[in-house]
Amino acid sequence: MWGFALTEYKIAAIPGDGIGTEVVSAGVEVMNALAERENSFVFHVDHFNWGGEYYKQHGLMMPEDGRDQIKDHNAILFGSAGHPDIPDHITLWGLRLAICQPFDQYANVRPTRVLPGITSPLRSVNNGELDWVIVRENSEGEYAGVGGRAHQGSPLETATDVSIFTRSGVERIMRFAFKLARSRPRKLLTVVTKSNAQRHAMVMWDEIAEGVAKEFSDVTWDKMLVDAMTMRMVTNPKSIDTIVATNLHADILSDLAAALAGSLGIAPTANLNPEREFPSMFEPIHGSAFDITGKGIANPIGTFWSSVMLLEHLGEQAAATRLMSAIERVTADPQFHTPDLGGNARTDEVTQAVIDAIRGTNI
Ligand code: NAD
Ligand code: MN
Numbered sequence: 001m002w003g004f005a006l007t008e009y010k011i012a013a014i015p016g017d018g019i020g021t022e023v024v025s026a027g028v029e030v031m032n033a034l035a036e037r038e039n040s041f042v043f044h045v046d047h048f049n050w051g052g053e054y055y056k057q058h059g060l061m062m063p064e065d066g067r068d069q070i071k072d073h074n075a076i077l078f079g080s081a082g083h084p085d086i087p088d089h090i091t092l093w094g095l096r097l098a099i100c101q102p103f104d105q106y107a108n109v110r111p112t113r114v115l116p117g118i119t120s121p122l123r124s125v126n127n128g129e130l131d132w133v134i135v136r137e138n139s140e141g142e143y144a145g146v147g148g149r150a151h152q153g154s155p156l157e158t159a160t161d162v163s164i165f166t167r168s169g170v171e172r173i174m175r176f177a178f179k180l181a182r183s184r185p186r187k188l189l190t191v192v193t194k195s196n197a198q199r200h201a202m203v204m205w206d207e208i209a210e211g212v213a214k215e216f217s218d219v220t221w222d223k224m225l226v227d228a229m230t231m232r233m234v235t236n237p238k239s240i241d242t243i244v245a246t247n248l249h250a251d252i253l254s255d256l257a258a259a260l261a262g263s264l265g266i267a268p269t270a271n272l273n274p275e276r277e278f279p280s281m282f283e284p285i286h287g288s289a290f291d292i293t294g295k296g297i298a299n300p301i302g303t304f305w306s307s308v309m310l311l312e313h314l315g316e317q318a319a320a321t322r323l324m325s326a327i328e329r330v331t332a333d334p335q336f337h338t339p340d341l342g343g344n345a346r347t348d349e350v351t352q353a354v355i356d357a358i359r360g361t362n363i
Helices: 019-038 052-058 066-070 088-100 167-183 201-213 226-235 247-260 301-314 317-331 347-359
Strands: 007-016 041-047 075-080 107-113 131-137 141-150 158-164 188-193 220-225 242-245 268-272 280-284
Touching (some): 007 019, 019 317, 075 301, 167 188, 188 201, 188 247, 220 226, 280 301, 317 347
Parallel strands (some): 007 041
Antiparallel strands (some): 107 131, 268 280
């Protein structure tokens, strides 16, 4: 070697709870193997033990200055927030949303594809092929956190969750989605809405979509009510390419998409701050999966695919492509399917197979 300096990336690993710890350590192993193979960059991974166990000791999901500790990292690899002994709204708001929202990771991007060797429940509709990207508004809407409860426990009890939509928030996610649609071969975008029933914010959402669409005359777009969209995803998956939807709608649609792609254990996601003022965060879509925690059978593919998105975000396209082909080579072999995919492989076997594929020893 001629002593070229290796690019150094600082990665914050936040495994969280449940199988989050299992899949993130698998992800870090794979990323390090990839860096070794590429030999042009290295990862410095800092591990943060934030989450439910931390909460039990400190009464907080992450330290007060937690965000300061990770704000200068190049990216965050996240596992899952969710602990059997702690209410979900505490774990979610105390960790995952406590990072996403202040870091303004307003674009949540969720690709869905049926990987080689994986059987989609849609196989009878169109050979089980689908290739979608869901863009979820990730900073406001139904999860803005506005609302309250009064008279708790009494018959007069009142509770509200208020959806907040801002023109600037909707415009930026629409623009992001149209740009992403434009970058894909079919240049096709579906704007999901519910403006028949939600007659204020969703009507503004539709109006803004129409306005932004004028900037993207090369993108074909249509509008679909969210309930009808669930049917279309099942009955006519090929008619769909890029999707943009609100925080709540896209949350639901993306679990459906993950199931249609074969398993929740495969699906990746990126929480992007497109302006790069803050680090972006990459995580599998799934949660802590208490039912399989500690059994060594969590599917790590969703985390590996999230690492592909992390590499793309860092601009390491060649490494991203190498990792994605390693993943596809491994899913193609049913011997490496974990129980959620109907097989009996274990997390460490899948991890080792992907590392072998990266090193090119199991072709
Ligand atoms: P879940 O995703 O944890 O599990 C749903 C089902 O899918 C379970 O049967 C589980 O075993 C299976 N599954 C999920 N990931 C898998 C994987 N990688 N390999 C194999 N099987 C897998 O959803 P849940 O049960 O609704 O939630 C459990 C906890 O996780 C809750 O506390 C919830 O709040 C939290 N959660 C966190 C996130 C997040 O941090 N992003 C997302 C979803 C749920
Ligand atoms: Mn969800």
